[in-house]
Amino acid sequence: MLWYLVKRWGGETKALVLYSPRRGRLPQCSRHTPVEARTFRNSMNDRTFGFATRAIHAGTPPDPVTGARAAPIYQSSAFVFGSTEEAAELFALRGYGHIYSRISNPTVASFEERMASLEGGLGAVAFSSGLAAQLAVVLALARNGDHILCSQNVYGGTITQFSITLERMGIAVTFVPLDDPKRLRAALRPETKLLFVETIGNPSGSIAELSELAAFAHENGFPLVVDNTFASPYCCRPIEFGADIVVASATKFICGHGTTVGGIVVDAGRFDYGSARFPLLSEPSRGYHGKIFTETFGEYAFLMRLRAEILRDVGAQLGAHDAWLLLQGLETLPLRMERHLANARTVAQHLEGHTDVLWVRHPGLPSHPDHARAARYLPRGAGSVFTFGIRGGRDAGRRFIDALELWSHLANVGDAKSLVIHPASTTHSQLSDEEMLAAGVAPEAIRLSVGLEDSDDLIWDIDRALARAHSDKAVIR
Amino acid sequence: MILTRPWEYRDLLARSKSIAMVGASSDPLRPSYTVFSFVRTGALFSVAPINPKLDEIDGVRAYPSLAEYARAFGAPDIVDVFRNPAAVLPVVDESIAVGAKAIWFQYGVINDEAIARADAAGLDVVVDRCIKVEIARFHGGLATAGLNSGVITSRRSGAR
Numbered sequence: 001m002l003w004y005l006v007k008r009w010g011g012e013t014k015a016l017v018l019y020s021p022r023r024g025r026l027p028q029c030s031r032h033t034p035v036e037a038r039t040f041r042n043s044m045n046d047r048t049f050g051f052a053t054r055a056i057h058a059g060t061p062p063d064p065v066t067g068a069r070a071a072p073i074y075q076s077s078a079f080v081f082g083s084t085e086e087a088a089e090l091f092a093l094r095g096y097g098h099i100y101s102r103i104s105n106p107t108v109a110s111f112e113e114r115m116a117s118l119e120g121g122l123g124a125v126a127f128s129s130g131l132a133a134q135l136a137v138v139l140a141l142a143r144n145g146d147h148i149l150c151s152q153n154v155y156g157g158t159i160t161q162f163s164i165t166l167e168r169m170g171i172a173v174t175f176v177p178l179d180d181p182k183r184l185r186a187a188l189r190p191e192t193k194l195l196f197v198e199t200i201g202n203p204s205g206s207i208a209e210l211s212e213l214a215a216f217a218h219e220n221g222f223p224l225v226v227d228n229t230f231a232s233p234y235c236c237r238p239i240e241f242g243a244d245i246v247v248a249s250a251t252k253f254i255c256g257h258g259t260t261v262g263g264i265v266v267d268a269g270r271f272d273y274g275s276a277r278f279p280l281l282s283e284p285s286r287g288y289h290g291k292i293f294t295e296t297f298g299e300y301a302f303l304m305r306l307r308a309e310i311l312r313d314v315g316a317q318l319g320a321h322d323a324w325l326l327l328q329g330l331e332t333l334p335l336r337m338e339r340h341l342a343n344a345r346t347v348a349q350h351l352e353g354h355t356d357v358l359w360v361r362h363p364g365l366p367s368h369p370d371h372a373r374a375a376r377y378l379p380r381g382a383g384s385v386f387t388f389g390i391r392g393g394r395d396a397g398r399r400f401i402d403a404l405e406l407w408s409h410l411a412n413v414g415d416a417k418s419l420v421i422h423p424a425s426t427t428h429s430q431l432s433d434e435e436m437l438a439a440g441v442a443p444e445a446i447r448l449s450v451g452l453e454d455s456d457d458l459i460w461d462i463d464r465a466l467a468r469a470h471s472d473k474a475v476i477r
Numbered sequence: 478m479i480l481t482r483p484w485e486y487r488d489l490l491a492r493s494k495s496i497a498m499v500g501a502s503s504d505p506l507r508p509s510y511t512v513f514s515f516v517r518t519g520a521l522f523s524v525a526p527i528n529p530k531l532d533e534i535d536g537v538r539a540y541p542s543l544a545e546y547a548r549a550f551g552a553p554d555i556v557d558v559f560r561n562p563a564a565v566l567p568v569v570d571e572s573i574a575v576g577a578k579a580i581w582f583q584y585g586v587i588n589d590e591a592i593a594r595a596d597a598a599g600l601d602v603v604v605d606r607c608i609k610v611e612i613a614r615f616h617g618g619l620a621t622a623g624l625n626s627g628v629i630t631s632r633r634s635g636a637r
Contacts, residue, residue, distance in 0.1 A: 049629050053629065054629065057629045057630075057631070058625075058629060059620065061628060061629075061630050061631070061632075061633075061634065062630075062631060062632070062633040062634075064617070064633060064634050067633050069631075085518060086518065089514060089515070089518055092505065092511075093511075094511045094514050094515050095515060095518065095519075095618075096613050096617075096618030096619070096621045096622060097618075097621055098621055104621060104622060104623070106621065108623070109620055109621055109622065109623045110620075111623075112623025113619075113620055113623055113624065113625055113626065116623065116624065116625035117625050117627075121625060122624065122625055123619075123622065123623050123624035123625050124623050124625075125623055126623065284506075289505075289506070290506050291506055292506075295508055296506075296508045296511055298584040298585075298607060299584075300610070300624065303622075303623075303624065304622075307622065307623070
């Protein structure tokens with residue numbers, strides 16, 4: 001007679017007869033834990049919690065083992081299996097649990113769940129950077145011979161990744177103007193797998209018409225992927241407007257303090273990948289002995305494939321400590337965004353009235369071509385990153401940057417500190433004025449990321465630097 | 478009653494002990510095997526396959542019908558259905574006949590007549606949901622995979 005010991009949650013141990021090989025008797029039923037010992041607690045009720053509450057709580061109930069209230073940093077490469085049976089269940093994607101931190105980690109999972117909650121998605125997978133996150137989305141849906149559509153108003157790093165690295169891998173990309181339906185339609189191919197856009201285009205501040213683009217993508221059988229980095233879920237939640245997948249550089253407003261590079265993919269779980277257009281999801285997976293992801297995981301198919309195949313194989317995971325820093329950032333996201341938005345509004349309005357400023361391109365200003373769209377998609381405000389044109393072109397721009405005291409000259413956005421960059425003297429310095437204009441960046445353009453300081457101090461520094469940029473005297477620092 | 482909210486699934490699972498899995502397969506590639514194996518190894522519920530083509534799965538005896546199952550155990554708390562939607566009306570009738578308390582239609586098992594009939598007979602009905610996912614939602618399973626469990630609490634749970 002074989003006895004099986006079942007340890008109950010309360011610590012008491014019970015023995016159950018399960019299997020008796022001598023009698024050749026199969027158990028009549030699989031074992032179960034007595035009902036009173038289970039852990040269904042009052043952990044969910046009929047309340048829809050608000051954004052600020054979820055920014056603090058989602059993904060981090062108290063640690064069940066220690067009771068730690070702050071998210072613990074699980075700085076461990078691997079996790080011990082409870083038994084060989086449990087290990088087999090995990091490797092076959094039947095059980096839930098952690099194996100190895102390249103695939104999942106408890107601290108990273110807290111960050112993922114919180115992001116999924118804030119964006120209104122089904123789940124999320126974190127990556128080592130925003131570029132890794134968006135590349136993973138493409139790799140999960142497309143392969144050699146496939147094609148993707150991308151807005152032409154996107155971050156330069158995205159254009160480089162898609163047009164050079166993806167092309168080299170045999171995935172073709174067409175960059176399209178989002179406001180030209182004819183050209184969008186003309187770019188369609190039978191092998192098109194996705195449409196990629198930014199909520200707020202970098203650096204133009206163009207606002208994507210998300211509802212229409214989602215309808216266009218769905219009509220043609222593929223998902224809409226939205227980079228929500230500049231908006232953050234506080235200002236816009238693309239899934240509410242029909243987007244299927246949201247990606248972001250978590251380095252920016254999500255982190256909020258310029259400490260950590262990270263990326264996130266949130267999936268709405270609404271797109272049906274069961275069609276022949278997505279064989280990577282709807283046909284037997286070679287990596288999992290023929291498992292069909294859409295059949296086994298239903299609405300979770302994309303997320304499961306993104307983690308179990310792409311993250312596993314690419315190895316671009318977020319570290320536990322980095323995830324913890326991003327969780328700390330998220331707790332104050334609503335508070336920080338309010339201040340970012342207010343400061344950006346104040347600085348943009350000030351610049352618009354300044355004689356040394358040719359133009360200000362902030363979607364929150366009535367002068368921006370997409371102002372009406374910003375009011376619809378970003379009612380709380382269109383972020384705190386925008387550009388303005390300095391009178392005097394490239395040289396004046398260089399002198400302006402060199403004269404700033406408080407604003408940090410660097411290539412990042414979304415920090416508590418105010419940041420500035422002059423493309424003509426940095427990222428685009430090898431290009432002539434004509435070449436820059438062809439690339440859609442004016443030589444006089446200066447990009448600001450307005451931080452959380454006193455707006456008076458930010459304006460004081462700008463006024464001072466604008467004056468120095470236009471004085472004949474050499475700048476003395 | 479047709480249940481549509483995660484906390485309704487939670488309450489259903491909390492008052493249930495036994496699950497009869499209609500159409501459970503022994504093929505590791507089938508979704509029904511994935512769910513069966515998850516429930517069996519999780520040990521929170523007693524589970525048995527209902528499948529006339531099988532003798533057992535992983536050492537758990539399979540029953541050819543719900544009636545046979547009920548003769549051994551009495552009425553199951555939940556009948557979990559992995560069948561072609563066109564073939565589920567007899568499953569509903571049998572569930573009603575043996576006195577099952579709830580019927581759970583897995584992903585894609587959607588048959589309006591079957592849903593209405595089970596509802597009218599007073600069974601709790603769950604449609605187009607996965608029982609594995611809903612068990613995992615409240616036991617930390619979803620949370621380990623970065624999935625949005627919807628759980629917001631500052632109370633310490635007994636186990637994850």
